[in-house]
Amino acid sequence: MNHECPGPALPRARGPLSAAVTAHLRGAGPLPRAGDAEAAHPYGDDLQLALYVCYELHYRGFAGVGPEHEWDPGLLRVRAALEHRFLSALRADAPAHDSLDDALAGLLVEPVHGTGVSHYLRDEGELWQLREYAAQRSLYHLKEADPHAWVLPRLWGRAKAAMAAVEFDEWGAGRAERVHARLFADLMTDLGLDTAYGRYLDAASAELLAVVNLMSLFGLHRELRGALVGHFAAVEITSSPGSRRLAEAMRRTGAGPAAEFFYDEHVEADAVHEQVVRHDVIGGLLAEEPHLAPDVAFGIDATGFLEDRLGEKLLADWRAGRSSLRAPLAGTAAHSR
Ligand SMILES: [Fe+2]
Numbered sequence: 285m286n287h288e289c290p291g292p293a294l295p296r297a298r299g300p301l302s303a304a305v306t307a308h309l310r311g312a313g314p315l316p317r318a319g320d321a322e323a324a325h326p327y328g329d330d331l332q333l334a335l336y337v338c339y340e341l342h343y344r345g346f347a348g349v350g351p352e353h354e355w356d357p358g359l360l361r362v363r364a365a366l367e368h369r370f371l372s373a374l375r376a377d378a379p380a381h382d383s384l385d386d387a388l389a390g391l392l393v394e395p396v397h398g399t400g401v402s403h404y405l406r407d408e409g410e411l412w413q414l415r416e417y418a419a420q421r422s423l424y425h426l427k428e429a430d431p432h433a434w435v436l437p438r439l440w441g442r443a444k445a446a447m448a449a450v451e452f453d454e455w456g457a458g459r460a461e462r463v464h465a466r467l468f469a470d471l472m473t474d475l476g477l478d479t480a481y482g483r484y485l486d487a488a489s490a491e492l493l494a495v496v497n498l499m500s501l502f503g504l505h506r507e508l509r510g511a512l513v514g515h516f517a518a519v520e521i522t523s524s525p526g527s528r529r530l531a532e533a534m535r536r537t538g539a540g541p542a543a544e545f546f547y548d549e550h551v552e553a554d555a556v557h558e559q560v561v562r563h564d565v566i567g568g569l570l571a572e573e574p575h576l577a578p579d580v581a582f583g584i585d586a587t588g589f590l591e592d593r594l595g596e597k598l599l600a601d602w603r604a605g606r607s608s609l610r611a612p613l614a615g616t617a618a619h620s621r
Pocket residue numbers: 428454464550
């Protein structure tokens with residue numbers, strides 16, 4: 285059966301792995317061979333895009349790709365090989381804190397000289413850079429909080445109740461117009477971007493794909509439930525101050541009311557979420573399964589590692605006056621070099 289499903293177009297390939305996976309989904313070619321993933325750069329465009337495409341079959345899929353591919357055993361074998369390459373590299377490369385307490389404390393340390401992306405955008409970001417930032421982040425924010433939902437059946441008691449409470453907020457607390465993915469779409473409209481799901485996949489950098497893939501990796505594996513909780517904690521604990529800077533950036537550049545509102549909303553909401561995640565999601569999980577503390581720390585460390593790589597890429601491109609995207613946005617003022 286070939287059930288057509290709506291969704292974004294399959295992306296353009298970035299190398300042999302992503303070429304084979306997308307060709308297979310079009311019904312026109314063999315899957316990558318065993319061993320191909322091991323030869324690929326673990327954070328590179330080709331592996332990250334191939335993995336992203338595999339994961340997206342569990343979310344909304346792609347136009348013209350039948351939903352039965354979600355559980356295609358051959359494709360799942362490929363996905364496992366890609367994940368193994370990615371996860372092994374993260375375990376080797378992400379700087380590890382000595383303990384979960386150290387990892388959590390590290391999240392609260394603001395860069396002394398304010399050198400992060402949100403500092404840059406607040407202080408000197410131009411509208412074209414805010415548009416690029418939103419276009420890239422849209423690959424996550426248009427499915428905001430969805431990757432974390434996979435963990436709910438793997439938690440119970442206090443951790444489950446608290447995780448569900450935070451997710452309820454992320455999904456609008458019962459109001460469709462307040463779903464955070466919808467608020468982000470409204471932000472994109474203010475910035476003159478296309479709000480179609482997956483629209484900017486071809487434009488997104490490997491560094492951004494890795495950030496999004498990490499959430500799906502942690503969410504889809506029960507074995508990695510502690511890492512998923514760590515990832516969620518890292519996002520929620522660092523979100524409030526970062527969102528305050530991004531709201532200022534939107535105000536300073538006159539991006540528009542919805543663009544400001546998305547980040548203003550996160551300043552408020554994530555100050556609360558931080559406490560709930562810290563005390564009840566992490567606290568509840570570790571009360572039940574104390575052996576998962578190193579996994580929670582790994583989730584925090586891997587998140588910081590990949591976010592730092594993305595931040596360095598964005599700032600290097602913007603400081604050089606060039607686009608951070610693989611294809612510059614239509615309607616973006618020319619960048620001076
Ligand atoms: Fe949110």
